[in-house]
Amino acid sequence: MAPLSRARIVAAAIDLIEREGADAISMRRIAADLGVGVMSLYNHVPNKAALLDAVAEAVLSQISFDDDPSAEWTERVRIQARAFRQIAHGYPRSTMVVVSRQLKSPAGLFPVERALATLRDAGFDGEDAVQILRAFIAYIIGSLLREVGVTPTFAPGNLGGADLPPDVDTTLFPEVSAVATHLCAGDHEKSFEYGLDMLIRAIAVQLRESKAAGRGGARG
Amino acid sequence: MAPLSRARIVAAAIDLIEREGADAISMRRIAADLGVGVMSLYNHVPNKAALLDAVAEAVLSQISFDDDPSAEWTERVRIQARAFRQIAHGYPRSTMVVVSRQLKSPAGLFPVERALATLRDAGFDGEDAVQILRAFIAYIIGSLLREVGVTPTFAPGNLGGADLPPDVDTTLFPEVSAVATHLCAGDHEKSFEYGLDMLIRAIAVQLRESKAAGRGGARG
DNA sequence: GGGTGGCACGTACGCTGTACGTGCGTCAAT
DNA sequence: ATTGACGCACGTACAGCGTACGTGCCACCC
Incomplete structure (x- = not known):
């Protein structure tokens, strides 16, 4: 042994x-x-x-960043975000452990370094890069928590449906009832990409505004 | 008794x-x-x-939604998001408990109902409303986790600084070192509002695209 | 009065993290 | 070769955990 x-x-x-x-x-x-x-x-x-x-x-530390440094920055942040999500697929039950303890080790700092480099290459100054990174991390962590939280026992049945209790009061929650189909349909990857798209476009808009307003922050 | x-x-x-x-x-x-x-x-x-x-x-269930239904939808989602954050301030140590257990009760469904109504009023169809809501919830939860995770013992000293270990290798992490000031400066409210702004603007852009492409979803 | 059910409580069991002491194996210095 | 030190595996023990189970008190209705 x-x-x-x-x-x-x-x-x-x-x-x-x-x-x-x-x-x-x-x-x-x-x-x-x-x-x-x-x-x-x-x-x-x-x-x-x-x-x-x-x-x-x-x-x-098992995250593998294989984004091409010469690629467009929008594509790079997309790939980096996906890399994060990938570990949650490799270690779904451990995700809660990873998320619930904040660690200040090189393993946790490495992705931060990578992301900051990408954002600063894209043209953001230090403060904006940090704030954008924080927003990204928040979104990713929140998404991963939803993905792993929805399947605490990994019952294969609840991947597609049965997410919502069937007895929702239609009059009390008309909107929820109306979109119940979409609420229950849990294509995690699709949802993740949807929000990721949104965030990246938001950053792109902000970058354009930032450039239009001259050098400096994107405040405006 | x-x-x-x-x-x-x-x-x-x-x-x-x-x-x-x-x-x-x-x-x-x-x-x-x-x-x-x-x-x-x-x-x-x-x-x-x-x-x-x-x-x-x-x-x-102690969330109080006092957003004006006649206000602009951007302002309404902003206020709803802030309401969520507010409970994390009222019950900081309980936030992890709230987040770590997903509940399918009316108390959890009520904010969902409210948010969906706002998004559908804004002009999103069911699927987009659900996806946008998910992105929002992910961002909010991720943000709250960062806010409460950074102060596990509530030491008053670590609110402003001392977040990063002082021995970060400058050559290994040049970007991190360069923006260390901003990384350590933890104005939670400012960060939250920054990302919230980003998300809301992203949604606004998406809504304009959606309208420009005719009725229906925002898929472009 | 006699049954019935709700509720507070004590005891007990199997589990947890870990402080402490003990013994064995290997290596360094004599 | 002998001795000492040290690292590491391990057993025991203790305080604390969630909770199954049984007991007794009390209010109620017939």
Whole structure:
């Protein structure tokens, strides 16, 4: 048996989360899966919180950014956003863990660096780039939460429908009832791309305004 | 002493969360705060998960929508979005609880109804209204998570700065270092309004395109 | 008066994270 | 070769968790 190591512990934790959900995770289960004693874990990880941080970092660091630096900036931010979403597909149950702990490690900073470079190349000054990036991250995280939150047990049936309780009061919620079909139809990718399109176009508009108003911020 | 009731239990739970954080919540602590036995809680609440759902619903139902139905739709969605953010200010530690459990109750459906009515009044058809709403909710939730996640212990010092570790490698992360000032400066309201502006303008652009392309969706 | 049901409560069980002590294996210095 | 130090796996133990179950009190209706 390979010697116990931090990496093996983190891998086992991710595996367990993906198989049985984030709630099922415990030091004892992880140790059992690894075939070691519980306390052996603490020789490599200070405590459970740190282990979850390590899980978040490991998942996050698997993002692969393959956007072409010479491409149009609109396409680059689109690809970067998709890369984020991709990890949520690879590790759906871990997404909540990643999102719920904010980490200040290089793994978390790397995508930020990439995005800022893209936005500043596009012509935004520092403050606007930061604000735009924040808006993007907020949108992406919110989207991922919706995607993974809607399928807490991964029942294959609720991917297309049964999202809404069937007993919505038609008179109390006329609008909801009217668009119930679309509300229930949960094509996550389509929704994600829809909002992504919106955001990118908004940024493009802002950039034009910014340029029209001369150098400096997009305030106007 | 007033008789134990579901409402009193939920209120005590919210109180406890706000005072000591979401991690500190336990049935025993709640019971102790109420001066009752632990198991008495279970006469009014089936289990802890249901209690947390009730907490989320109680917090969510305190949103007050005072947007003027005759106002411009851009202003209405802005005010509705702010109303959401407002609850995160009233119950900062509970926000994570609200966000992490998706609920299909009237309390959760009411804001949806309101928003859909506004968007459809603005001229969007059902599908676009739903997609736009989803993008908005994603942005708002993502923003709130950032706001409350940055202050897990509510230390008054870290509101303005100290967000970034001081040892960021300048050569590894040149962009991050260059805009570190803006990255650390965390004016949550300003950031929220910045992205909100972006989104609303994006929707306005989309609406114009939609109208220019004739009746129907905004698909161009 | 006698049944019935709601509600507060104590006890108990299996689970959790982790502090602490112990023993084994390997390597460095003598 | 002997000894000491150190790293690491592990068992035990403890406080705290959610909650299943049983008990007893009290208000109610027949």
